[in-house]
Amino acid sequence: MANSMLSKSLALLAGASALALPMTASAHRQWLLPVATNYSDEDPWASVDAAISNDLFFPDHFPLQLGQIKVTAPDGTPGKIEHGVTARYRSSFDVHLTQPGTWKIGTEGFNVMGSFKVDGVEKRVGRRPGPPAGAMGPGAPGGPGGEGRGPGGEGRGPGGPGGEGRPQLETVALDAIPANATDLKLTEAISRNEIFVTRGAPTDGLLKPTGKGLEFAPVTHPDDLVANEPGKFRFLIDGKPAKGLKLTVIPGGKRYRDAEGGYDVITDANGLATVKWTGAGMYWMTITATDNHPATPRATERRMTYTATVEVMAP
Amino acid sequence: MKPSSLLAPVLALAPASAMAGSISIDLPRLNVAEYHRPYVAIWVEGAGIQPRTIAVWYDADHRGDPGTKWLSDLRGWWRVAGRNIGTPPSGMSGATRAPGHHTIPLPADLKPGAYTLKVEAARETGGRELVSVPFTMPKTGGKAAGTGEIGAVAVTLP
Numbered sequence: 001m002a003n004s005m006l007s008k009s010l011a012l013l014a015g016a017s018a019l020a021l022p023m024t025a026s027a028h029r030q031w032l033l034p035v036a037t038n039y040s041d042e043d044p045w046a047s048v049d050a051a052i053s054n055d056l057f058f059p060d061h062f063p064l065q066l067g068q069i070k071v072t073a074p075d076g077t078p079g080k081i082e083h084g085v086t087a088r089y090r091s092s093f094d095v096h097l098t099q100p101g102t103w104k105i106g107t108e109g110f111n112v113m114g115s116f117k118v119d120g121v122e123k124r125v126g127r128r129p130g131p132p133a134g135a136m137g138p139g140a141p142g143g144p145g146g147e148g149r150g151p152g153g154e155g156r157g158p159g160g161p162g163g164e165g166r167p168q169l170e171t172v173a174l175d176a177i178p179a180n181a182t183d184l185k186l187t188e189a190i191s192r193n194e195i196f197v198t199r200g201a202p203t204d205g206l207l208k209p210t211g212k213g214l215e216f217a218p219v220t221h222p223d224d225l226v227a228n229e230p231g232k233f234r235f236l237i238d239g240k241p242a243k244g245l246k247l248t249v250i251p252g253g254k255r256y257r258d259a260e261g262g263y264d265v266i267t268d269a270n271g272l273a274t275v276k277w278t279g280a281g282m283y284w285m286t287i288t289a290t291d292n293h294p295a296t297p298r299a300t301e302r303r304m305t306y307t308a309t310v311e312v313m314a315p
Numbered sequence: 316m317k318p319s320s321l322l323a324p325v326l327a328l329a330p331a332s333a334m335a336g337s338i339s340i341d342l343p344r345l346n347v348a349e350y351h352r353p354y355v356a357i358w359v360e361g362a363g364i365q366p367r368t369i370a371v372w373y374d375a376d377h378r379g380d381p382g383t384k385w386l387s388d389l390r391g392w393w394r395v396a397g398r399n400i401g402t403p404p405s406g407m408s409g410a411t412r413a414p415g416h417h418t419i420p421l422p423a424d425l426k427p428g429a430y431t432l433k434v435e436a437a438r439e440t441g442g443r444e445l446v447s448v449p450f451t452m453p454k455t456g457g458k459a460a461g462t463g464e465i466g467a468v469a470v471t472l473p
Binding site (some may be wrong): 038039040041042044100199200201202224226235313314315 | 386397401
């Protein structure tokens with residue numbers, strides 16, 4: 001009797017804790033992983049893996065498509081990926097660091113999704129197989145093989161598992177929403193996922209805020225992180241401090257631990273997240289903000305996600 | 316390492332002037348299957364100065380390749396000084412050194428004050444170690460020792 005009571009409450013507990021897990025705990029994560037972030041070589045190449053998977057940095061699900069990846073040299077000019085290969089579970093490529101300073105490598109995504117009704121019939125707006133080119137907006141290279149996957153970290157579009165039996169809604173492009181549409185619910189989703197690699201001394205030319213959307217404005221340079229010093233990262237929304245946001249920090253290598261070991265850091269009134277590291281290694285960090293200031297006409301919500309992989313050195 | 320490298324010159328000990336101090340560093344002889352001489356950085360911090368590199372011993376001609384690729388393995392030095400210097404100028408750089416006792420002069424122009432001498436070594440297929448030796452100009456030297464890559468380190472002041 002007591003036993004069955006116990007197992008029942010354990011089951012309840014398990015259920016409760018599953019619900020309490022942060023959403024990211026089960027989401028597929030998009031990540032880029034440089035072999036190293038600081039280079040002393042006079043003619044260095046940075047090697048990078050990129051994939052989408054649950055565990056960091058354990059590629060077992062899907063490769064990141066090379067066409068999505070953009071390289072920016074320290075002076076702001078476009079760089080390029082070389083020796084790119086897309087394997088079953090991950091992509092790999094090199095970036096020739098032809099200029100000294102800090103380079104940025106990453107993806108940018110812009111997407112509008114949601115739903116509306118026309119003549120009482122609900123329809124969907126968004127990607128789904130083969131988004132129209134116009135729906136991707138600037139800064140979303142997409143390119144061939146975009147696979148309809150958002151760079152935000154979700155592996156799949158809305159719906160997901162458990163949708164069986166529901167009628168398939170017609171999906172239309174953003175610019176094809178009819179004038180007589182009602183119940184319009186549109187969310188603008190903007191995401192960036194970046195790494196920084198440095199040849200010689202770090203520079204901050206690529207870290208200057210533009211005043212648009214959710215931005216990473218680090219106080220501690222992302223290529224100057226050491227395990228015994230906290231990383232200080234500011235986040236801004238439209239140039240103003242992003243207060244009270246939750247930055248989720250996850251060390252790589254869960255495969256060799258029992259627990260994932262991730263933790264959340266809340267930004268203060270100045271938008272500053274002060275991150276203490278649990279040791280040297282590669283960390284994946286992500287932060288999301290939602291507000292009602294979308295730039296897209298008729299959209300009601302803006303969801304902004306910033307993700308970065310950083311390397312923390314031993315002291 | 317080829318046997319010929321054993322013939323690498325041992326630093327000629329310049330007779331120290333009466334006022335100058337010196338730094339001595341022991342590089343231990345390690346009984347390992349594959350030994351390469353360590354990269355070593357020697358610098359001074361403190362007394363309101365920027366970290367000041369005194370010497371970098373590295374493989375500047377690695378079979379025709381500038382051996383700068385591994386300078387960042389001296390991660391402490393690389394962070395505070397190396398990456399701002401770029402390729403170490405010939406005045407402060409020198410070839411890697413064999414195990415043994417090495418003595419180099421302390422810069423004669425250090426102003427009175429508290430400093431820390433840092434000696435960092437990183438070895439191909441081996442480990443990395445950092446030894447710190449506090450000292451005070453102009454009178455009080457200091458010593459410390461590493462446990463693996465670096466032996467005894469001393470700052471001797473006249």
